Amino acid sequence: MKIPPVKGMRDFYPADMAVRNWMIDGWKRISLRNGFEEYDGPIFEYLKMFQIKSGGEIVEQLFSLKDRGGRELAIRPEITPTLARMINQQISSLPRPIKWFSVPRLCRAERPQRGRLREFFQWNVDIIGVDDVLADAETIFCALDYLQEVGLTPNDIVVKISSRKMLAAILESIGIPQGELEPLYAVLDKRSRLPQEAFEEILAKQVGDENKRNKIMKLMAVESIEQISSLLELSKTAQESVDELGRLFELLDIMGVGDYCVFDIGIVRGLAYYTGIVYEIYDKGSELRAIGGGGRYDDLLKQFGGPDIPATGFGIGDCILGILLEEKGLVKKQLPIRQPDYFVATTDKQLFQKAIEIMTKLRRAGLAANFDYKSTNLSKQLKQASAQKAQKCIIIGEEFNNNQLVVKDMATGEQKLVDINKFFAELKPQSK
Amino acid sequence: MKIPPVKGMRDFYPADMAVRNWMIDGWKRISLRNGFEEYDGPIFEYLKMFQIKSGGEIVEQLFSLKDRGGRELAIRPEITPTLARMINQQISSLPRPIKWFSVPRLCRAERPQRGRLREFFQWNVDIIGVDDVLADAETIFCALDYLQEVGLTPNDIVVKISSRKMLAAILESIGIPQGELEPLYAVLDKRSRLPQEAFEEILAKQVGDENKRNKIMKLMAVESIEQISSLLELSKTAQESVDELGRLFELLDIMGVGDYCVFDIGIVRGLAYYTGIVYEIYDKGSELRAIGGGGRYDDLLKQFGGPDIPATGFGIGDCILGILLEEKGLVKKQLPIRQPDYFVATTDKQLFQKAIEIMTKLRRAGLAANFDYKSTNLSKQLKQASAQKAQKCIIIGEEFNNNQLVVKDMATGEQKLVDINKFFAELKPQSK
Numbered sequence: 001m002k003i004p005p006v007k008g009m010r011d012f013y014p015a016d017m018a019v020r021n022w023m024i025d026g027w028k029r030i031s032l033r034n035g036f037e038e039y040d041g042p043i044f045e046y047l048k049m050f051q052i053k054s055g056g057e058i059v060e061q062l063f064s065l066k067d068r069g070g071r072e073l074a075i076r077p078e079i080t081p082t083l084a085r086m087i088n089q090q091i092s093s094l095p096r097p098i099k100w101f102s103v104p105r106l107c108r109a110e111r112p113q114r115g116r117l118r119e120f121f122q123w124n125v126d127i128i129g130v131d132d133v134l135a136d137a138e139t140i141f142c143a144l145d146y147l148q149e150v151g152l153t154p155n156d157i158v159v160k161i162s163s164r165k166m167l168a169a170i171l172e173s174i175g176i177p178q179g180e181l182e183p184l185y186a187v188l189d190k191r192s193r194l195p196q197e198a199f200e201e202i203l204a205k206q207v208g209d210e211n212k213r214n215k216i217m218k219l220m221a222v223e224s225i226e227q228i229s230s231l232l233e234l235s236k237t238a239q240e241s242v243d244e245l246g247r248l249f250e251l252l253d254i255m256g257v258g259d260y261c262v263f264d265i266g267i268v269r270g271l272a273y274y275t276g277i278v279y280e281i282y283d284k285g286s287e288l289r290a291i292g293g294g295g296r297y298d299d300l301l302k303q304f305g306g307p308d309i310p311a312t313g314f315g316i317g318d319c320i321l322g323i324l325l326e327e328k329g330l331v332k333k334q335l336p337i338r339q340p341d342y343f344v345a346t347t348d349k350q351l352f353q354k355a356i357e358i359m360t361k362l363r364r365a366g367l368a369a370n371f372d373y374k375s376t377n378l379s380k381q382l383k384q385a386s387a388q389k390a391q392k393c394i395i396i397g398e399e400f401n402n403n404q405l406v407v408k409d410m411a412t413g414e415q416k417l418v419d420i421n422k423f424f425a426e427l428k429p430q431s432k
Numbered sequence: 433m434k435i436p437p438v439k440g441m442r443d444f445y446p447a448d449m450a451v452r453n454w455m456i457d458g459w460k461r462i463s464l465r466n467g468f469e470e471y472d473g474p475i476f477e478y479l480k481m482f483q484i485k486s487g488g489e490i491v492e493q494l495f496s497l498k499d500r501g502g503r504e505l506a507i508r509p510e511i512t513p514t515l516a517r518m519i520n521q522q523i524s525s526l527p528r529p530i531k532w533f534s535v536p537r538l539c540r541a542e543r544p545q546r547g548r549l550r551e552f553f554q555w556n557v558d559i560i561g562v563d564d565v566l567a568d569a570e571t572i573f574c575a576l577d578y579l580q581e582v583g584l585t586p587n588d589i590v591v592k593i594s595s596r597k598m599l600a601a602i603l604e605s606i607g608i609p610q611g612e613l614e615p616l617y618a619v620l621d622k623r624s625r626l627p628q629e630a631f632e633e634i635l636a637k638q639v640g641d642e643n644k645r646n647k648i649m650k651l652m653a654v655e656s657i658e659q660i661s662s663l664l665e666l667s668k669t670a671q672e673s674v675d676e677l678g679r680l681f682e683l684l685d686i687m688g689v690g691d692y693c694v695f696d697i698g699i700v701r702g703l704a705y706y707t708g709i710v711y712e713i714y715d716k717g718s719e720l721r722a723i724g725g726g727g728r729y730d731d732l733l734k735q736f737g738g739p740d741i742p743a744t745g746f747g748i749g750d751c752i753l754g755i756l757l758e759e760k761g762l763v764k765k766q767l768p769i770r771q772p773d774y775f776v777a778t779t780d781k782q783l784f785q786k787a788i789e790i791m792t793k794l795r796r797a798g799l800a801a802n803f804d805y806k807s808t809n810l811s812k813q814l815k816q817a818s819a820q821k822a823q824k825c826i827i828i829g830e831e832f833n834n835n836q837l838v839v840k841d842m843a844t845g846e847q848k849l850v851d852i853n854k855f856f857a858e859l860k861p862q863s864k
Contacts, residue, residue, distance in 0.1 A: 002737030003481045003517060006505060009474030011518050014532065017470045033800040035772065038449045042441030042551050043475060043507070043537060044495075049435045063476075065497035065507075068541055073438060075475070075497075075507075085435060086443050095819075097805060100446065105475060105537065109500055119474050130805050134788075145795055254785055255792040305434030340467065353686055356566075360687040363577055368465040373529060373562050387527075 008112030009119045020121070022335050023318055023325075024103050027123040030146040031101035034138070036125055039100045041082035047072040049081050053273045053303055061108040078315065079104040079124050080273070080300065087128055088306030096129035115288055115320045123292070126313030128301070133244050136277040136296060136312045137251035143281065143292065143314055144257040151330045157291065160264035161279040163245050164295065167268065169238035170228070174215045176207070182272055189268040191220060225263050241276070248277060273297040277312065283324050291324065292316030341367040343385030343410075346375050347397035355396050358405075358420075365427050386410060440544030441551045452553070454767050455750055455757075456535050459555040462578040463533035466570070468557055471532050473514035479504040481513050485705045485735055493540040510747065511536040511556050512705070512732065519560055520738030528561035547720055547752045555724070558745030560733070565676050568709040568728060568744045569683035575713065575724065575746055576689040583762045589723065592696035593711040595677050596727065599700065601670035602660070606647045608639070614704055621700040623652060657695050673708070680709060705729040709744065715756050723756065724748030773799040775817030775842075778807050779829035787828050790837075790852075797859050818842060 005011055012020055028038065047064050063075040076082060079102055087098060102124045110116055125142050127135040140159060147157060167188075168181055176184060187206045191199050200217075207213045215232075222228050225245055234242060245263065252258045269278045276296030283291060294314025301309045325331045344359040346352055352375045362369035370388055372381045378395070385393045395406035395415075405423055408415045437443055444452055460470065479496050495507040508514060511534055519530060534556045542548055557574050559567040572591060579589060599620075600613055608616060619638045623631050632649075639645045647664075654660050657677055666674060677695065684690045701710045708728030715723060726746025733741045757763045776791040778784050784807045794801035802820055804813045810827065817825045827838035827847075837855055840847045 001484060001735065002520070003478055003484075005517065005521075006474060006477060006499070006503075009476070011474070011514075011521070012472040013518065013522065014469035014471055017472055020472075021470065032770070033795050033798065035800065035802040037446035037770075038453065039446055040444040040449055040452075042438060042443070043539065044441070045438060046435055052433060052435075063497055063499070065495055067438070067495070071438075082443075085437065086445065088434070089437075089443070090445065107475065132805060134805060141792055141795075145792075148796075251788065254789050256789070256796065257792075303433065338464070338469075356683065357686050357688070360573060360577075360689075363465050363573075364580075364688065366465065368467065370467040373564060373566060 006118075008110070008117050010117060018335060018338075019322065019331055020318065022331070023322065024121060024123075026146060026150060027101075027103055027316075030142065030149060031123075031125060034099075034125075034142040034145060036099045036101040036142070039083070039086065039102050040104060041076070041079060041086060041102075043105065044073045044075050045082060045085070047074040049085065050074055050077060052081065053271075053300060057270055058108070061110055063107050063109050075107040076104060077106055077108045078271075079106070079122070080126075080271075080297070080313070080315075081304070083124070083126060083128075083313075084300050084304040084306065084311075087309075088301055088304055091301075091306055091309070097135070098128040099126075100128070101125045115323050117319055121318040123316045123318075124313060125294075126311060128311045129309055130312075131298070131310035133248045133277060134251060135310075137248055137255060139294060139312055139314055140252060140261070140279060141255045141257055143294075143316060144260050146316075147281070147291075148257070148260075150325060150334065151328070152324075154259040156284060156324075156328065157260065157281060158284055159261045159279050159281050160267045161245070161248065161261055161277065162263065162265050162267040163241045163276060164268065164274045164278050165276045166228075166238055166241035166245065167265070169235050169241060170219060170232070171216070173232070173235050173238065174219070175209070175212055180206075185268050185272075186270065188216075188220065188266070189270045191268075192266050220265055222265050228265075245277070267293075269293060269295055273300045273303075275299055279314070281316070283320075286324070286327070288320050288323060291320050337389065339368075340370050340388055340390045341392065342369040343381070343388060343390035343393045344369060344371045345378060345381035345385065345393055345395050347378050347395065349375060351396045351400060354400060358394060358396065361424065362427075365424075367427070382408075438550075440542070440549050442549060450767060450770075451754065451763055452750065454763070455754065456553065456555075458578060458582060459533075459535055459748075462574065462581060463555075463557060466531075466557075466574040466577060468531045468533040468574070471515070471518065471534050472536060473508070473511060473518060473534075475537065476505045476507050477514060477517070479506040481517065482506055482509060484513065485703075485732060489702055490540065493542055495539050495541050507539040508536060509538055509540045510703075511538070511554070512558075512703075512729070512745070512747075513736070515556070515558060515745075516732050516736040516738065516743075519741075520733055520736055523733075523738055523741070529567070530560040531558075532560070533557045547755050549751055553750040555748045555750075556745060557726075558743060560743045561741055562744075563730070563742035565680045565709060566683060567742075569680055569687060571726060571744055571746055572684060572693070572711060573687045573689055575726075575748060576692050578748075579713070579723075580689070580692075582757060582766065583760070584756075586691040588716060588756075588760065589692065589713060590716055591693045591711050591713050592699045593677070593680065593693055593709065594695065594697050594699040595673045595708060596700065596706045596710050597708045598660075598670055598673035598677065599697070601667050601673060602651060602664070603648070605664070605667050605670065606651070607641070607644055612638075617700050617704075618702065620648075620652065620698070621702045623700075624698050652697055654697055660697075677709070699725075701725060701727055705732045705735075707731055711746070713748070715752075718756070718759070720752050720755060723752050769821065771800075771821045771823050772802050773823055774801040775813070775820060775822035775825045776801060776803045777810060777813035777817065777825055777827050779810050779827065781807055783828045783832060786832060790826060790828065793856065794859075797856075799859070814840075 058077050065073050107119050125139050187202050252261045267280050274295045275298045278295035280290040280293035296312040298310040344355045346355045359369045359371050393408040403420045404417045407418050490509050497505050539551050557571050619634050684693045699712050706727045707730045710727035712722040712725035728744040730742040774794050776787045778787045791801045791803050825840040835852045836849045839850050
């Protein structure tokens with residue numbers, strides 16, 4: 001009986017797994033040096049947890065299931081609700097600020113397409129307990145610390161930044177009631193992905209008043225923070241959030257990543273929980289969807305039954321980023337090559353037992369060592385050693401009767417005789 | 433709205449995550465040095481895939497779900513069926529032997545109890561394409577290479593080994609029809625976990641004939657391979673598998689792990705797909721369930737629609753092993769301590785900007801660097817540095833006007849003035 005894989009899910013054969021590991025190891029290393037600690041939650045949570053505040057698109061894409069008691073569960077489509085739950089559970093004992101990261105496996109029941117799969121890995125970095133825009137700057141820096149590290153320059157990618165707080169203040173001053181902001185965000189979030197006409201059509205459905213609509217269209221066309229002030233008189237809240245945006249760009253300059261960052265009022269974000277700075281990271285050259293994005297979500301912990309604590313963070317998935325890094329040739333260039341330290345070969349079936357003994361001793365000493373199960377003829381074994389990119393080959397032959405091994409350097413071809421006791425005494429202890 | 437976590441699922445707070453990472457990193461390192469390559473599959477597969485050959489207990493414990501097209505899926509309760517599917521898909525292009533490992537996240541709808549959770553991680557190591565018992569020995573060695581590495585001695589753990597092929601041959605010679613072997617295995621597998629009476633009861637249900645039953649009871653009471661031959665006359669197949677078991681123990685001796693291994697005819701394994709050598713690893717001292725187990729499953733790939741290829745491997749979960757390592761004090765002893773390289777402090781709010789600049793430069797250079805968001809007074813910052821176990825503290829004070837930094841060694845308390853340009857010029861490049 002032949003059973004196919006489920007569509008939109010990935011099999012990671014060793015070559016694919018090497019790429020996934022390389023990417024995730026990089027995320028982890030960069031997170032740690034930026035002072036973040038790793039956490040993780042369960043693969044599924046109660047269904048209702050994702051229905052609270054994740055936004056319509058994500059809720060539609062949930063894989064839901066039931067446990068034996070009939071309780072409704074869902075495979076996590078994002079980790080932020082889990083983060084909020086976990087923080088709330090231990091809020092009194094966690095020293096603040098809380099700087100955490102995670103690399104969750106997530107599932108969304110999307111229609112599979114290029115860069116959009118039903119299962120993916122997402123790098124999440126969050127700072128809980130700091131309301132200063134410095135925390136937003138630090139998370140953006142952390143994302144760019146990684147992206148820069150793997151070779152993406154300001155010519156390749158851009159971080160587009162705006163502020164939901166500013167947008168809310170301006171939309172309110174235009175006359176949009178607070179209760180209508182959330183559905184309007186969902187509309188504005190689609191603007192860059194739709195033709196102008198289609199966008200105007202859905203906007204008209206959301207905002208009936210033509211005058212208001214025109215003001216919104218003008219607002220969404222501004223290209224700099226300065227333009228906003230000249231376009232309309234700003235309320236106190238709007239001015240504060242404009243100033244905050246200004247300070248964010250200043251901080252990003254000080255951090256040395258300013259040339260990756262631009263203001264873009266079109267960045268609204270689909271998720272319902274954002275409250276302040278919002279941003280998305282894009283590939284400059286292509287038609288790809290956002291590489292990642294994030295922002296401030298100061299109300300989420302409270303909405304999950306916790307105290308009123310500010311929070312900010314981002315998520316970067318592995319699919320779009322993987323495509324981009326492949327396209328730029330950056331994976332091939334940086335993927336570590338696996339090279340076993342030793343291949344143990346024998347010239348004689350009688351010595352096979354010795355080969356096994358030596359191979360396992362090498363492994364116990366922390367070295368990667370391989371062998372040929374069949375101990376076929378020597379040239380076949382050497383071919384195998386070379387196919388496996390072994391650095392050295394130990395040949396156990398008649399010299400073994402004098403307690404000697406032949407050690408062959410596979411790069412230079414150089415061979416030398418080594419006393420077996422001396423060989424093991426001199427093995428460098430491998431770092432763990 | 434406060435939503436609880438799902439019962440039997442784990443939250444990994446940073447302290448828990450550190451333990452999980454330490455364990456999994458060890459599994460990966462040991463697998464690689466034993467010549468295995470990492471793979472992974474999707475978190476769910478078609479439901480029917482797990483119904484083919486996994487055995488009743490696992491099928492009952494499936495978390496099943498449906499996709500939007502109504503197709504029946506299940507979260508993977510084990511990875512071997514996925515492995516069989518993946519190998520079959522690329523069988524013609526994969527060089528053999530295939531030596532693969534994986535650390536899948538798995539879910540089973542069990543009643544949560546100590547060491548038995550609904551979600552866990554399992555180290556899986558498999559060799560496909562070698563029918564020689566040497567491959568069984570190598571996988572057992574690999575498991576012990578790890579267990580020995582983390583400090584478990586033959587006084588702590590034991591690998592109990594038997595052979596399903598031998599058991600099948602003997603049971604057939606006792607007069608059990610081949611078609612009744614599989615349900616009988618399930619009964620025999622429960623023997624060590626049941627009181628003698630309860631076991632005899634379920635055995636009587638499975639085997640009606642008292643004479644056969646008595647022979648089975650006698651067989652299950654043998655304590656050595658030699659005893660079997662004296663108990664009854666062995667068929668050719670039975671003799672072959674007895675010899676094979678003998679050779680396995682010889683190989684394990686050569687590999688230096690013989691003192692961890694014993695013959696135990698009670699090891700049958702619950703899964704339906706085993707065909708040859710089977711084994712389970714136990715804690716000697718406690719009442720814990722098996723740490724892990726495995727064996728040969730030569731027919732599985734064929735049953736999954738592939739060619740006839742021999743295979744052998746094991747799985748070790750993180751729950752029981754974690755409890756054992758904690759009990760023995762081996763986690764605390766070995767868990768790596770995180771120490772940021774630098775904490776950047778300022779004596780003056782005016783210099784805060786410089787602190788951010790220097791901190792981000794350190795991170796870009798590959799060093800872990802932290803700071804205080806509020807740049808409160810110096811002694812508070814130094815306290816924070818020490819709470820975070822920072823190795824060094826950079827203090828930016830009035831010396832900064834002469835381009836100098838104060839670098840304080842947090843262990844010795846020693847402070848020195850360093851020219852800022854010299855400091856960055858001399859930073860050691862960090863290995864990735």
